[in-house]
Amino acid sequence: MKSNEILLNIENLTIGFARRRKINTVVDHVTLEVNKGEILGIAGESGSGKTMTVLAVMGLLPVSAKILSGGIHFLGKNLLTMEEKELRRLRGAEISMVFQDSMTSFNPLLTIGAQVEEMLRLHSSLAKEEYRILTLKALEEVGLAPEVYHMYPHQLSGGMRQRAMIAMAMIAGPKLVIADEPTTALDVTTQGKILELLKEMNVKHGTGIILISHDLRVIQSVCDRAVIMKDGRIVESGAAKVLFAHPENEYTRQLVESAPVLFSETGALLKGLDGETFFDCNKDEGEINGNVVQDGTELDMDPNGTNINKDRNETAVCSEWNGSNLKEDRTGTDLNTGPGKDHGEDQAKNQTRDQTRVQNKGKNKNQDKDQEEILIIKNLNVFYPEKGIVLPGKRSRKQVIRNVTISVRQGETLGIIGESGSGKSTLAKAIVGLDTEVEGVIKINGIAAAGSEMSVSRPQMVFQDPYGSLNPMKKIAWILEEPLKLQTNLGKKERMQRVNEMIRQVGLSPEHLERYPHQLSGGQRQRAAIAAALIVNPGLVILDEPVSSLDVTIQAQILCLLKELQKKYNLTYIFISHDLSVTFRFCDRICVIYRGEIAEVKEAGELLCRPQHEYTKELIRSAMLLTA
């Protein structure tokens, strides 16, 4: 399959944006090559220059971007000196692209068929009927029904659109396909299938693929070779397997470590975040409230901690999982267990841990008896009014949440997972009281000491996109102060005092108060959003995809901050995410929502090891596909 012929060769490519006589370099001396029939992965965080690099290959850089030096050769031909007309002939026919957001990347006014067929029309001259036949064949090849030909982009699901996008990219028989974050906007179950499809196309047609992703799991699962980019430079490159198993560069290691890796290679074990990365921030504070999905290595390992990996603290074996392993309170001494501790010590430690487990039982696992239930939901039904001819007395509405009954204990973190459209965000909105058409019981217990002026208020929410949810016209100080104005009787001075205190709590400094949201980085914005949610001292915080739009290294920091704050203020979290690995790592219990109903609710570890509902099984299976 692999011939060593070089398809694409990028040499010392440097791209910069000219801004007020200053040149801002976004791609810095990048050198890479793609061989025929090879899948090359480019990984890196947003802003690392990966997309700019491939846009330069396509000749589609934004006008303000200039290629400062270097060369791009495709099959020996220099693309940078090529005439625009010749380049156009190459685009689509020889090099084509699959874009990230298939909804916006298709023209909404034309049918899928017309848009796929157009690619063929541009690069060949056939009879009208032949175009149609070939287009239908291409659609069939990516697993789409012939009806799709006549459908419009908005009528297809995200996965189907991405398939159509692949059909469009492949139809003219290109030698190189550039896929820019092709699965990022998709649900996990679909992600795996799209990646399989890309791989299949690669094998079947020998097409070279450049796969760009910020998600290491994606790169790892399909790529032969990979390069890691940071700040416009390639920091490391090599065979994908070797690269991720033994990262040499400091940044790669950081990336691999903070990457949410859920499953080990056997695909059966839990693999949480490394003890070090996740809990570094908590070390000096000693005890950490459990919920960590522990690290594990092999299937048939002794659950009592006869661990081969001594530098890892603990092993959780799925098959023999007994519930308490995962729910344990980990103590500071646990954390200090370093490499070189001998077996005996490990066992001794295990014993003490068993004792702690007993002590903590009331506090942790069976806390429902001792701990108050902060949120009780009974037989909840939520509806959306449906648009239609409104007849008096009769309203049509669509049920989004069906008969949901669940309760959340104080101090616990409940995860809600499900596909987009499953109703998880609707449920959250109902709890906060943003949905009006609600039937059933939602009870939120006040837990603040009576008489305190900072009385516990309604649950607060932290949203996915802090840029969109923070008023862009107001400074951070105003944004933080506003909820206090609305919900408390504090004077101006006290309010500002509290704002100042809060901003430090989330790891920002008072100088950030004088900034506008757009002057903060993504991570800082999310911190500010968290501060705004916590400032009124809510008992219950709903986190709606709080880290989904952040880079992995930032993700870890924010999750860490949330954990710290939870402990400090005894907060209860409801954590909504489509990202399984983050959820399993972060939550005590997980509730799987499928088509508006609760498929199952279980302790995180048990759910992962013994999923019962078919849908949960599928979710976990497809998440594993990514790392298999």
Add this chain to the structure above:
Amino acid sequence: MKYTVKKFISLVVSLLFTSILTFAAFQVIPGDSALSALGIDATEEQLEEYREEMGLNKSLPVRYLNWLKNALRGDFGYSSQYRMQIKVSALIGDRLIVTAWLAVLSFLLIVAVSIPLGILSALKKNYILDSLITLVNQVFMSVPSFFLGMMITLVFGIILKWFTPGSYVNPWENFRLFLRFMIFPAAAVAIPRIAMVVKFLRSSLLREMELDYARTAKSKGMSNIRVLFRHVLKNALIPVITFLAMILADILAGAILVEQVFNLPGLGRLLVSSIANRDYAVVQAIILYSASVVIIINFFVDLIYQWIDPRVRTG
């Protein structure tokens, strides 16, 4: 189909509401229509007789229904400023022909000139031609129509003698002369609006050109011009259509100042004189007409959307 039915129902309901509001507004205005029809010399018996005859003693809903019934037949009664000798419908009918022609001519001018100019301006972005178009645009946008009308009369009428100012001929007398004359007021109405549409279309096109689907089209190997015509134009026209519809409704309601400058017997001038003479029957009819025009045009815009945009069609 369901969409069309829905929009049609909403059209009928809106028209009904408009008629109620128009009718109600004139009930609030003080004054006795019997008195104003018969004059202050009329005796109480004559007034009573007139009220009885005209149904003015009946209850409000009954009077509304009578009025609506007649209005639907095109009967709005008689105009008081013409001493009840001319029917309101005949009065408005004549003027409406003039205004409608003015509207059609200027609208055709707007569409025929502004869309190519807008496309050209967007295609030649950052070139001299675009800057020139933008500059001329700025000037014309800020000039009011009536002033433009005066300039046109001065330049084309008095200096160049392409037409004789004030020589309006009714279309039913000599249609060719009528059209020749109407071109000039139509231009006066159209020019500032052309400038607005060009600016609007240009920015809409440039915005759409930046979107992902335009990039996808370029990645297929299409030239910029082809991307613009095949993919971007239709998308960019969607907001422009709304804007054009607003313009059409605006000129159909009568361009009062331009009519005044060119001495056209259009709706706008009739409205002004009817208000001045407290000729309520005419004012009422014109208001009902103007409001209905806006509603009906919006109905057609909705239908056009449905035709262009599959997302509207299939929900």
